[in-house]
Amino acid sequence: MNWKNNPDSYGLIHIAMHWGMAMIIAVLLPLGLWMTGLDYYDPWYKKGPDLHRAVGVLLGLVLLARIAWRLCGPLPASLARSRWEALAAHAAHLLLYLLPLLLIVTGYLISTADGRAVDVFGWFEVPATLQGIDGQEDIAGDVHFFLAMFLLVIIALHMGAALRHHFILKDDTLRRMCKSDK
Amino acid sequence: MKKTSVKLLAAGLALLLSSTTQAADYVIDTKGAHAFIQFHIKHLGYSWLVGRFNSFEGEFSYDEANPDAAQVTVSIDIASVDSNHAERDKHLRDDEFLDAEKFPQARFVSTSYRELGNGKGELQGELTLHGVTRPLSIAVTAIGAGDDPWGGYRRGFEGRTSFALADFGIKRNLGPASKEVHLWLGIEGIRKK
Numbered sequence: 001m002n003w004k005n006n007p008d009s010y011g012l013i014h015i016a017m018h019w020g021m022a023m024i025i026a027v028l029l030p031l032g033l034w035m036t037g038l039d040y041y042d043p044w045y046k047k048g049p050d051l052h053r054a055v056g057v058l059l060g061l062v063l064l065a066r067i068a069w070r071l072c073g074p075l076p077a078s079l080a081r082s083r084w085e086a087l088a089a090h091a092a093h094l095l096l097y098l099l100p101l102l103l104i105v106t107g108y109l110i111s112t113a114d115g116r117a118v119d120v121f122g123w124f125e126v127p128a129t130l131q132g133i134d135g136q137e138d139i140a141g142d143v144h145f146f147l148a149m150f151l152l153v154i155i156a157l158h159m160g161a162a163l164r165h166h167f168i169l170k171d172d173t174l175r176r177m178c179k180s181d182k
Numbered sequence: 183m184k185k186t187s188v189k190l191l192a193a194g195l196a197l198l199l200s201s202t203t204q205a206a207d208y209v210i211d212t213k214g215a216h217a218f219i220q221f222h223i224k225h226l227g228y229s230w231l232v233g234r235f236n237s238f239e240g241e242f243s244y245d246e247a248n249p250d251a252a253q254v255t256v257s258i259d260i261a262s263v264d265s266n267h268a269e270r271d272k273h274l275r276d277d278e279f280l281d282a283e284k285f286p287q288a289r290f291v292s293t294s295y296r297e298l299g300n301g302k303g304e305l306q307g308e309l310t311l312h313g314v315t316r317p318l319s320i321a322v323t324a325i326g327a328g329d330d331p332w333g334g335y336r337r338g339f340e341g342r343t344s345f346a347l348a349d350f351g352i353k354r355n356l357g358p359a360s361k362e363v364h365l366w367l368g369i370e371g372i373r374k375k
Contacts, residue, residue, distance in 0.1 A: 013310040015350060039355065040357065041355075041357065081184060100322055110269060111268075112268075113268035113272075114266070114268035135261070136268070137268040137269065138261075141272055
């Protein structure tokens with residue numbers, strides 16, 4: 001059992017944050033697409049966006065912790081078999097930090113465009129900061145949607161690559177993100 | 183031949199005279215925000231939701247001696263819809279409601295005006311909204327007119343009307359109590375010099 005990453009394997013904290021974020025994003029992406037098409041009288045018309053905003057803020061907290069954790073500690077060595085693969089994997093990993101971060105920021109800018117705060121399950125509120133920019137909620141909304149679609153594509157590539165490593169190349173790429181050795 | 187030239191002269195004179203007593207033209211004072219286009223629609227049938235269009239412009243002409251010749255033209259910037267809630271306004275602008283991208287402007291052009299007495303009147307015209315043009319009747323009340331303290335002359339009216347959203351192709355279901363939207367117009371014009 002290892003809390004921290006080392007050159008051979010991921011630590012428990014890194015693994016927990018990876019799968020935690022994966023699950024949160026797996027809720028947020030479909031929820032966001034589904035809730036915007038709901039009928040006005042659907043019970044989820046109000047509940048859906050409330051949940052999406054609150055969970056989005058939680059994702060932001062996990063993401064910040066994860067970025068801090070990654071900057072502080074080492075990563076296990078890459079299992080890429082070529083320079084091209086290593087570069088592609090690295091780019092995808094960076095986007096998997098950057099896109100959620102920008103999604104959280106643009107989502108926040110939609111909801112707080114008029115100065116309203118974002119409520120997180122009634123536990124606490126995130127106050128508005130940037131507000132009242134002309135067309136803020138519309139521009140932030142368009143960017144938010146575009147980023148979500150972009151993230152969906154990167155996630156598909158990321159998952160495809162992980163499955164390729166596991167089933168075709170038969171290496172430890174997926175296994176070491178599931179279990180912390182040593 | 184002489185008779186017709188006299189007639190022509192008389193007609194010309196009459197035209198000249200009528201043009202000097204012609205209806206005064208007014209610019210609606212949107213610059214100073216003394217004009218308002220406000221809408222209200224029932225929320226679930228339990229209360230009124232109030233909003234407005236912040237950006238519009240228009241002109242009218244009105245002559246006290248011949249009020250029935252009054253005319254109004256107003257164009258409204260649809261994207262300026264403001265219900266005091268950014269997320270709702272974003273929703274109102276998108277294609278489920280006003281579709282501001284496809285139909286950025288609404289326009290009202292009057293076709294006739296009838297003074298009913300007691301400062302009341304009925305304005306008929308055509309409203310183009312969401313790409314649909316339909317006749318619309320507005321109940322008008324004259325509020326007042328006179329010199330303003332800054333060297334101008336102003337005249338103001340109040341208008342009320344309502345219509346079904348579906349009539350203008352806005353099909354989104356907001357519930358049985360929320361099919362009709364009501365407009366309240368507070369219009370002040372500054373007479374052109």
